[in-house]
Amino acid sequence: MTVELISVGTEILLGNIVNTNAAFLAERIAVLGLSCYHQSAVGDNEERLEDAVRLALSRSDIVILSGGLGPTKDDLTKEVTAKVFEKKLVEDAHTKKRIKAYFERIHSNEVTSNNWKQALIPEGATVVDNHNGTAPGLILEGENGKTAILLPGPPNEIKPMFEQDIAPYLNRLQPEGIYSKMVKVCSIGESRAETMVADIMDAQTNPTLAPYAKTGEVHFRVTAKAKDEETANALIEPMVKELYKRFGNKIYTTEEEVTLEAAIVELLKDRGMTVTTAESCTGGLLAGRMMNVAGASCVYNEGYITYSNSSKERLLGVSEETLKKYGAVSAETAAEMARGAAKAADADAALSVTGIAGPDGGSKEKPVGLVYVGCYVNGKVRTEEFMFTGNREKNRDYAVVRALTVLREELICL
Amino acid sequence: MTVELISVGTEILLGNIVNTNAAFLAERIAVLGLSCYHQSAVGDNEERLEDAVRLALSRSDIVILSGGLGPTKDDLTKEVTAKVFEKKLVEDAHTKKRIKAYFERIHSNEVTSNNWKQALIPEGATVVDNHNGTAPGLILEGENGKTAILLPGPPNEIKPMFEQDIAPYLNRLQPEGIYSKMVKVCSIGESRAETMVADIMDAQTNPTLAPYAKTGEVHFRVTAKAKDEETANALIEPMVKELYKRFGNKIYTTEEEVTLEAAIVELLKDRGMTVTTAESCTGGLLAGRMMNVAGASCVYNEGYITYSNSSKERLLGVSEETLKKYGAVSAETAAEMARGAAKAADADAALSVTGIAGPDGGSKEKPVGLVYVGCYVNGKVRTEEFMFTGNREKNRDYAVVRALTVLREELICL
Numbered sequence: 001m002t003v004e005l006i007s008v009g010t011e012i013l014l015g016n017i018v019n020t021n022a023a024f025l026a027e028r029i030a031v032l033g034l035s036c037y038h039q040s041a042v043g044d045n046e047e048r049l050e051d052a053v054r055l056a057l058s059r060s061d062i063v064i065l066s067g068g069l070g071p072t073k074d075d076l077t078k079e080v081t082a083k084v085f086e087k088k089l090v091e092d093a094h095t096k097k098r099i100k101a102y103f104e105r106i107h108s109n110e111v112t113s114n115n116w117k118q119a120l121i122p123e124g125a126t127v128v129d130n131h132n133g134t135a136p137g138l139i140l141e142g143e144n145g146k147t148a149i150l151l152p153g154p155p156n157e158i159k160p161m162f163e164q165d166i167a168p169y170l171n172r173l174q175p176e177g178i179y180s181k182m183v184k185v186c187s188i189g190e191s192r193a194e195t196m197v198a199d200i201m202d203a204q205t206n207p208t209l210a211p212y213a214k215t216g217e218v219h220f221r222v223t224a225k226a227k228d229e230e231t232a233n234a235l236i237e238p239m240v241k242e243l244y245k246r247f248g249n250k251i252y253t254t255e256e257e258v259t260l261e262a263a264i265v266e267l268l269k270d271r272g273m274t275v276t277t278a279e280s281c282t283g284g285l286l287a288g289r290m291m292n293v294a295g296a297s298c299v300y301n302e303g304y305i306t307y308s309n310s311s312k313e314r315l316l317g318v319s320e321e322t323l324k325k326y327g328a329v330s331a332e333t334a335a336e337m338a339r340g341a342a343k344a345a346d347a348d349a350a351l352s353v354t355g356i357a358g359p360d361g362g363s364k365e366k367p368v369g370l371v372y373v374g375c376y377v378n379g380k381v382r383t384e385e386f387m388f389t390g391n392r393e394k395n396r397d398y399a400v401v402r403a404l405t406v407l408r409e410e411l412i413c414l
Numbered sequence: 415m416t417v418e419l420i421s422v423g424t425e426i427l428l429g430n431i432v433n434t435n436a437a438f439l440a441e442r443i444a445v446l447g448l449s450c451y452h453q454s455a456v457g458d459n460e461e462r463l464e465d466a467v468r469l470a471l472s473r474s475d476i477v478i479l480s481g482g483l484g485p486t487k488d489d490l491t492k493e494v495t496a497k498v499f500e501k502k503l504v505e506d507a508h509t510k511k512r513i514k515a516y517f518e519r520i521h522s523n524e525v526t527s528n529n530w531k532q533a534l535i536p537e538g539a540t541v542v543d544n545h546n547g548t549a550p551g552l553i554l555e556g557e558n559g560k561t562a563i564l565l566p567g568p569p570n571e572i573k574p575m576f577e578q579d580i581a582p583y584l585n586r587l588q589p590e591g592i593y594s595k596m597v598k599v600c601s602i603g604e605s606r607a608e609t610m611v612a613d614i615m616d617a618q619t620n621p622t623l624a625p626y627a628k629t630g631e632v633h634f635r636v637t638a639k640a641k642d643e644e645t646a647n648a649l650i651e652p653m654v655k656e657l658y659k660r661f662g663n664k665i666y667t668t669e670e671e672v673t674l675e676a677a678i679v680e681l682l683k684d685r686g687m688t689v690t691t692a693e694s695c696t697g698g699l700l701a702g703r704m705m706n707v708a709g710a711s712c713v714y715n716e717g718y719i720t721y722s723n724s725s726k727e728r729l730l731g732v733s734e735e736t737l738k739k740y741g742a743v744s745a746e747t748a749a750e751m752a753r754g755a756a757k758a759a760d761a762d763a764a765l766s767v768t769g770i771a772g773p774d775g776g777s778k779e780k781p782v783g784l785v786y787v788g789c790y791v792n793g794k795v796r797t798e799e800f801m802f803t804g805n806r807e808k809n810r811d812y813a814v815v816r817a818l819t820v821l822r823e824e825l826i827c828l
Contacts, residue, residue, distance in 0.1 A: 016441070
C-alpha cells in the first residue's frame, strides 16, 4: 500500500513556514510500514490543487492532504477533493455541534458564517474529531479503491489527530499490524553507532532497524509486522536485547517520548539527588534544556550563568589563581565551577560548561569550538574536553548535549 | 518566469530530516520576484526522479533540484538531469582540481574513486564552485528555454552557494533586478500588525509588502523591481518611511540579519549599560537567547536561575512575606526578582520571569500559561502580566520574547 503527501498552503510555497508536518507524517507513515514515494506542496489554488490530487491518486493508494481546511474562501482542500471524488458537500450535524461547543469553550462570540463552512463534509466521508481546533479531519474512500485523508494544517491539531485516529485507521487497512519500539543511544558518535549495527541493517527483514541521527544522540527504531502486538513484541524484543548487548548502558531509554534530559531527571529522582548548573558559553541553554522536563523542580532549585571571571569567583568560588594560570576556558576552571556550583546551591550534583562558542574569541591554543565540561557528583569532579567544529549555535547545542551525557554517565555508575 | 523545487533524498521521504532547504529556497525565490507554484520531494530512485524532473520542466521555466549530488551510487540527480536534457557527462578539470584541493585542506587521504564522480558534469553545464564541500552546483540551460539548477543538499553548502551565485544568476535572467529590505517589528500582535497595513497590502504593486509572522514578532519584507539598486531604493524608502509612521519605535531593525536580542545588546552597548536575568519558568532560556549574540559578554556578566522559593530569597533577596502573600507567580515577586538581580549582579538593568509553563502546576486563580515579567532599569521596576495559551514549550518561548520586548521598550525611552 502506497501513501502520498500533499501539503496545501501558499505560505509553504512562499517559504514563510518550514513544512514540519511533512516530516512528521513521513516518519509516522514509514513507521506504519507504508511506502511513500512522493511529497508535494501546492498553494491555495483550485486548478493546481486539483491537478495535484489527481496525479497523487493516479500513482498512490492513499493521499494525505494537510492544510486548507480553514474557514476562509482561500481554503479549498475539502471542496477540491470532493470534486475529484465526485461527491457533494453536505452539512454534518455532529461537526456543527462541536464547532458551536468549541467557540463556547473559548468564550468567543466570534462564530462568523465562515466558520459553519467547516461543518460541510463530502457525502459519505468519515469525520475525525478535532480536539484542538474547529476543522475536523476527513477520510474519503472512493469506489475505485483510492482514499483521501484530509487533515488540518496547524501542527498542534494534526499531530494528536494522526496519532489518535489516523494511525490506527491506516494500521487496520493492512493485513498485518505494524509495531515499533524506539531505542535511544547517547555517548557515541553517529557513524560509529551505525557501523556497530551495519550487519543487522544489512540482514534485516522483520523486524527492521532504522537509525535517526539527532544532535549528540542516535535513535534506533525497531519495527515489526505481525498479526498482533504480542507476536510483534516477540520479534522486537530479541533485537532490542541485541542492541543492549552492543550499546549497553549507552541506551538511555526505549520509550518514544522520553528525552535525554527527562531520563536524567528520572535518574536524579531515583537516587534522591539534586543538581545545579554553572554556565559560561552556553549561557543558560543547559539549564533551559533540563527545565524542559515538567516537574524538574523536584531535582533543580537554582543555577548560575557566569560569563565574567568575577562572577565565576564570586558566585562559584573559582580561585583567581586558577583563572590566571589556566584561563577561564580550561579543565581546571570547569572543575572549580562544578564544585563551586554544587556548594553554592547545596546540590548533590553539578554541571559546568566553559568554552569558546565563536565566531570570535578563539586563539591558536584555544580555538573556537573548544569546550570544557565539569561534572560534580557526590564530592568527585570529572572534566571533559570537547572540540566542536560548527558555528556558534551548533557549538552551544552540542556543548549542552555532551554535558548532559557526561552527567548521565556519572549517575548510572552510582 | 516560474521556478519549481524538487528535493531529492530518501531521508526526506522517510521523515528522517525536516526539509528546511525547501523553505529557504522558497523564501529566496519569492524575494527575487519569481513565482513558485510547486514543490516536490522524491527519493533516490532513477525512474521517479526522471518523472519528477520531466513533470517540473513541463510546467515551469526553471527547476531547482537540491540533494543527490553526493559521491555514492545512490546519488543520481546529475545523471538523471543530464539524461532528461540529453547531455553526456564529461569530466570537468577545474572541479577535479578543486576536489583534490578540498581533501588536502581537510588533511584527509580518503579521496576514494567515488569522489571523482563529483567531477563529472553534463556537457555544456555551468559549474558553480562549492566553498563548503566537494559537490559543485550546476546550471544546465536547455535548447528549449528550460533550465535546471542542481544544488547540493547540506544546508551549510546550499545556502552560501545560493546567496553568492544562484540568486545573482536568477536576477540577471529578469528584465529588472529585485531588491528588498526587511522591517522587523515587535511589541505588537501578528493580526493587529497585518490589519495596520491591510490598505498597503491591498494596493501594492511595486514595491510589494509581505508579512512573516515569527514568535512574538512580525517581519515585513519590502521588495522592489527596478533597473538598479538606486532606483529600487527610491521605491523602497517611502514604504519603509510609511511603516515607521505606522509602527514607530516598534520597529527594532531594518537589517536582514539583526535579531531582537542583537538589537537589545546594541541598545545596551550604546547606553553603556549592563543587564542581568533572573528566571524561574524559563529556566535559562532567556539568558541563553541573549547569549546568542556574539559579544554579548560586553553587557552581560552573570545571571540567575531561581526555581525554588529559597533561591529567590537567597540569591535575589525576594522577601519571604512577598512569596507568602502573593505567591512565587505574581507581579510582586517578579518585581522583587528583577530589583534583586540587578543589585546582586551590580547591573544597570535586569529582566525577571516567573510563571506557570505547564502542563501541571496551574490552578483556577493562576492557570497554566500565566507569566509575569519584571523589568528593572536604572532604579525603576515595571511588571507585565501575560496569559499564554500554548504548551510548555510554546509558553516558555513566548515568555522569553515578551520579556525581551519589555526590556527594549524601557531602553528606547532612555
